[in-house]
Amino acid sequence: MRVEVDQQQQLALWEAFREQYAEQLQQLDEELIKKAFFFCIDAHSQTLRASGDPYYTHPIAVAEILLREFPLDSAMIAAALLHDVVEDTEYTLRDLEAEFGEEVAHLVDGVTKISGTFESRQINVTASYRKLLLSMASDLRVIIIKLADRLHNMRTLEHLPREKQFRLAKETLEIYAPLAHRFGLANIKWELEDLAFKALNREAYDELKEALNMKRQERERYIQQFIKPIEERLRKEGFQFEIYGRVKHLYSIYNKMITRGKTLDEIYDLFAVRIILESENPSDCFLVYGIVSEIYTPVPERFKDYISVPKKNGYQSIHTTVIGPGGQKVEVQIRTRKMHEVAEKGIAAHFRYKEQLAKRYIADQELEEWIQWIRDLIEQPMEEVAQQLIESFKLNLYQDEIYVFTPRGDLKILPRGATPVDFAYQIHTSVGHHCIGAKVNGKIVPLDTKLKSGDQVEILTSKNQHPNEDWLQFVVTHKAKSQIRKYLNEEKRKIERRGEELWRKRLRKAKVHLNDDTLEHLVHQLKYHNRREFFYAIGSGTLPDDVALEMVLSVRTKKKRKEEEQRAQATEQLVEVARQSVDGIYVVGEEKTPMLYAFARCCNPIPGDEIVGIVTVGRGIKVHRKECKNVKVMQEQMPQRIVEVQWAQNPTGSFVVGIYIAGRDRPGVLNDVTAAILSVDHTNIRSVNIDSYGTHFEGVVTVYVRNLEHFQLLLDRLRAVKDVSRVARFEF
Numbered sequence: 001m002r003v004e005v006d007q008q009q010q011l012a013l014w015e016a017f018r019e020q021y022a023e024q025l026q027q028l029d030e031e032l033i034k035k036a037f038f039f040c041i042d043a044h045s046q047t048l049r050a051s052g053d054p055y056y057t058h059p060i061a062v063a064e065i066l067l068r069e070f071p072l073d074s075a076m077i078a079a080a081l082l083h084d085v086v087e088d089t090e091y092t093l094r095d096l097e098a099e100f101g102e103e104v105a106h107l108v109d110g111v112t113k114i115s116g117t118f119e120s121r122q123i124n125v126t127a128s129y130r131k132l133l134l135s136m137a138s139d140l141r142v143i144i145i146k147l148a149d150r151l152h153n154m155r156t157l158e159h160l161p162r163e164k165q166f167r168l169a170k171e172t173l174e175i176y177a178p179l180a181h182r183f184g185l186a187n188i189k190w191e192l193e194d195l196a197f198k199a200l201n202r203e204a205y206d207e208l209k210e211a212l213n214m215k216r217q218e219r220e221r222y223i224q225q226f227i228k229p230i231e232e233r234l235r236k237e238g239f240q241f242e243i244y245g246r247v248k249h250l251y252s253i254y255n256k257m258i259t260r261g262k263t264l265d266e267i268y269d270l271f272a273v274r275i276i277l278e279s280e281n282p283s284d285c286f287l288v289y290g291i292v293s294e295i296y297t298p299v300p301e302r303f304k305d306y307i308s309v310p311k312k313n314g315y316q317s318i319h320t321t322v323i324g325p326g327g328q329k330v331e332v333q334i335r336t337r338k339m340h341e342v343a344e345k346g347i348a349a350h351f352r353y354k355e356q357l358a359k360r361y362i363a364d365q366e367l368e369e370w371i372q373w374i375r376d377l378i379e380q381p382m383e384e385v386a387q388q389l390i391e392s393f394k395l396n397l398y399q400d401e402i403y404v405f406t407p408r409g410d411l412k413i414l415p416r417g418a419t420p421v422d423f424a425y426q427i428h429t430s431v432g433h434h435c436i437g438a439k440v441n442g443k444i445v446p447l448d449t450k451l452k453s454g455d456q457v458e459i460l461t462s463k464n465q466h467p468n469e470d471w472l473q474f475v476v477t478h479k480a481k482s483q484i485r486k487y488l489n490e491e492k493r494k495i496e497r498r499g500e501e502l503w504r505k506r507l508r509k510a511k512v513h514l515n516d517d518t519l520e521h522l523v524h525q526l527k528y529h530n531r532r533e534f535f536y537a538i539g540s541g542t543l544p545d546d547v548a549l550e551m552v553l554s555v556r557t558k559k560k561r562k563e564e565e566q567r568a569q570a571t572e573q574l575v576e577v578a579r580q581s582v583d584g585i586y587v588v589g590e591e592k593t594p595m596l597y598a599f600a601r602c603c604n605p606i607p608g609d610e611i612v613g614i615v616t617v618g619r620g621i622k623v624h625r626k627e628c629k630n631v632k633v634m635q636e637q638m639p640q641r642i643v644e645v646q647w648a649q650n651p652t653g654s655f656v657v658g659i660y661i662a663g664r665d666r667p668g669v670l671n672d673v674t675a676a677i678l679s680v681d682h683t684n685i686r687s688v689n690i691d692s693y694g695t696h697f698e699g700v701v702t703v704y705v706r707n708l709e710h711f712q713l714l715l716d717r718l719r720a721v722k723d724v725s726r727v728a729r730f731e732f
Helices: 007-020 022-026 030-043 057-069 074-082 093-100 102-114 122-138 140-155 162-182 186-200 202-214 216-236 250-260 283-295 337-353 365-377 382-398 420-427 429-433 469-473 478-510 516-525 531-539 545-576 629-637 669-678 708-719
Strands: 241-247 271-277 318-323 329-336 401-405 411-415 435-440 443-445 457-461 585-587 597-599 611-615 621-625 645-647 655-664 684-693 696-705 724-729
Touching: 007 022, 007 030, 007 057, 022 030, 022 057, 030 057, 030 074, 030 093, 057 074, 057 140, 074 093, 074 102, 074 140, 093 102, 102 140, 140 162, 140 186, 162 186, 186 202, 186 250, 186 337, 202 250, 216 241, 216 271, 216 283, 271 283, 271 337, 283 318, 283 329, 329 337, 411 420, 420 429, 420 435, 420 457, 420 478, 429 435, 429 478, 469 478, 478 531, 478 545, 516 531, 531 545, 611 629, 611 645, 621 629, 655 669, 655 708, 669 684, 669 696, 669 708, 696 708, 708 724
Parallel strands: 271 329, 597 621
Antiparallel strands: 241 271, 318 329, 401 411, 435 443, 435 457, 585 645, 611 621, 655 696, 655 724, 684 696
């Protein structure tokens, strides 16, 4: 449906937009944003949202979120207005580049790559992470636009089908909210979590919201009682500040109720008090902490100093919990105005304070190291890194951090549960590879010891030490895991290559020829998953090459014998089948003359085949297919015994024929083959002789058919079965 928006309406929309965000637009390229605004309306004029609103209201809403929260630069706002143009309209990326320049087109392309790609299937999830991280590694603004896009979609989620609401909400809770947290976008994270919670468990959401509303006045009175003495003391000390109470968001409260098994009445820290100092001196935060601790009794184990040791996303603040009036616990956060801006807007604000644009680099050193690991990882083949990629992404989004030191006092940030081996790889890959022991706080400890914040770690190395598979059981950082796997895989490939060389030499010496496909079939019979595993056994010495050849040749001999037995059995079954209605074969020129005949067991002709007869002594005429090898021999040796025969015009009855079938074995494949045969009218199965050879199967199916056309239809149906690679008429 086309939504007509004339020029006057477009101007009215722009003026309203411009008036609302005048302050932000003054700092940006207003002409570029205006041009993108009108282009957006025109490009999306043919579509409506699920809510019935014009589609252009969505990209405009995304741009508004960015203007309120992250007005980094003009290109990002323009890209937000245009972010769905390439995906949903006839315009191409080249069109956008021509109209708005390379930078805007680059951002739109990044958002397009990760839009709508998260699916439930594992391979697609992995591909989506890959696109998301690739975009993040090239330009941080892509992620910020995508988060704003997801936020607006979640705000309008109720207009979508319930199944899609559930999928998007789950995706938001598992991926987008943690991503917002990782980048320090606190307000975005909280709203995404609450909106996802609302969609996933509406009943619990409504109950909790109603319960909190009923307690609102009580909470407000309490918070004012708590704040008053702090306000008076800070003014007396001459501080310029802002102080207020903040109710924790619904999803956070719900999670606490579930994990702790408590009711709402039993949770006392439903709100936190935030003190924002109008100061450039971080030391003032500690002075204020001292004042708060004088007024209220602090809970020591709940003190966290994120000013001296900031989080990876740049977050800085002092967190403390104190005992307020009535014995209730209250969380207090103390920070400067600059810290608050970074806390609310994350890395976006961090860049702005550095007076830099977030273009194709990440400022934080630790985060940059992770992004570089991602860049290296995405260059590898997809099947080798899929699970690593997902694990790494979730690890970096969710896990808490510990802070440990080198002997020189350098700080290293690691995930909780990290070991000395993780620490070694954090220093350098070669240190990790040759790590033989560790000293923690001066004492030698096992390599699987879990480190704690404040530990000083010294790594002991040896040139003779190398990674082993046991390390993978306890390391937690994905730099360590990926480097250990990389080393072990390379060592395994060396052993496989050595084993393959020994095998080839043994074959040449024995003058035996086996192609790769045949060998693959045979090693499956020896219980190896593939040839590489077979070569590894030879290369590692667990399977001597001469013994390996004896085993393979023995399996091949058994396989040939089994095939011969199977062929003989199938032949016998065909011969034993009684033919119905032999009233259908005539010697040419003698149609009305009765004759004794039988079908040859070697080729089993069916109506539609070209046939000939061979005169036998005392047993009448044997009917063969013309291409039968026995007919060719007879034509050379005794041509006088061959007579021309033909089928009756409408031969009746059922005829038995064998079908050779082969393919990749899997659960249910025989059932699929049987179903395909029975799907052809008037077809019955006489017998099935199919054997599995590891990952492959082959054998003979004997069926009843009416004629050659009927038989060809049956072959076509079988060729369409998944994993069936060869179907042919069974020849004896």
